[in-house]
Amino acid sequence: MDYIEIPEIASIIEKEIACNLSPKRYAHSRSTSETAVKLAERFGEDRWAAHLAGLSHDMCRGLSFEEQNNLVNKHRACIAFLSERPSLAAILSDREYREKMIHGPAAACSLCYRFQVREESILEAVALHSIADDAMSPLAKIVYIADKLEPLRNRSADADEKMQTLDLDSLFAYTLASVVRWFSESGKPLCPYTAEIYSRMTKS
Ligand SMILES: [Fe+2]
Ligand SMILES: [Fe+2]
Structure with missing residues (x-):
């Protein structure tokens, strides 16, 4: 397939x-x-990249694990390009x-081989x-935050206010803390790598 523009890929x-x-x-x-688009606008990131990444992040959830x-x-x-990242290894x-x-x-x-998306941040x-x-890029932090704090999620009452007022790193830390709390309240096991980042963040 020839290269097509991000808005067109998002529409497909x-x-x-x-x-x-x-x-x-x-x-x-x-x-x-x-x-993700609202956060990208607030933090000066590419809104189309945020749109595409947000829309496609769960696109393979309909496939089997195999x-x-x-x-x-x-x-x-x-x-x-992510092969050295311990998160991917985890x-x-x-x-x-x-x-x-x-x-x-x-x-x-799938974005890369089907649509020739090569933007590493996406x-x-x-x-x-x-x-x-x-070590996530600003766009990756934005998509992580949007995935966890979008309004259809069962989130804290102050989530909107935090998304409008905190700087990106503080909002990322707030989101991570929310994830750790949700897992602890639900009794489900949190990925040890995520727990490790949270513990590093709270110590620094
Ligand atoms: Fe997901
Ligand atoms: Fe998701």
């Missing part, structure tokens, strides 16, 4: 996810995109977390959206 993906994802996940994807896994194995070169090295989080790297590979934002990483 929006139609695809309307069919391939559950109505709830489709609504979440749109809401993540809208929230399909997601095969996609990443076949197109690993698309995310080779997703890929543990079977339990790989099953939960491989949809991010799979979506990044691929990074999509690949790492479920784990967090303290």
Whole structure:
């Protein structure tokens, strides 16, 4: 496929996810995109990149684990620039977390091989959206935040105010703290790598 522009790719993906994802996940994807665009405007990042990354971050959730896994194995070169990142290694090295989080790297590979998206900040934002990483680019932080704090999520009453007032790093730390709290309240296991970042952040 020839290179096509980001708004056009986003429009194709929006139609695809309307069919391939559950109505709830489709609504979440749109809401993540809208929230990411608002944050991108606030923090001076590219709004179209935020739109595309927000819309596509869960695009592979309709595939089976095997399909997601095969996609990443076949197109690993698309995310080779992330190979030194411990967050990606954490997703890929543990079977339990790989099953939960491989949809991010799979979506990044899909954007790259199907649509020739080569912008590393977009691929990074999509690949790492479920784990967090303290070396994330501003766009990747924005998409991580939008995924967790978009209005359809069960979030804290002060989430909107925080999104409008905190600087990006403080908002990222607030989001991470919210994630740690949700996992602790639900009794579900938090990915050890995410727990490690949170603990590093609270010490610094
Ligand atoms: Fe996700
Ligand atoms: Fe999501």
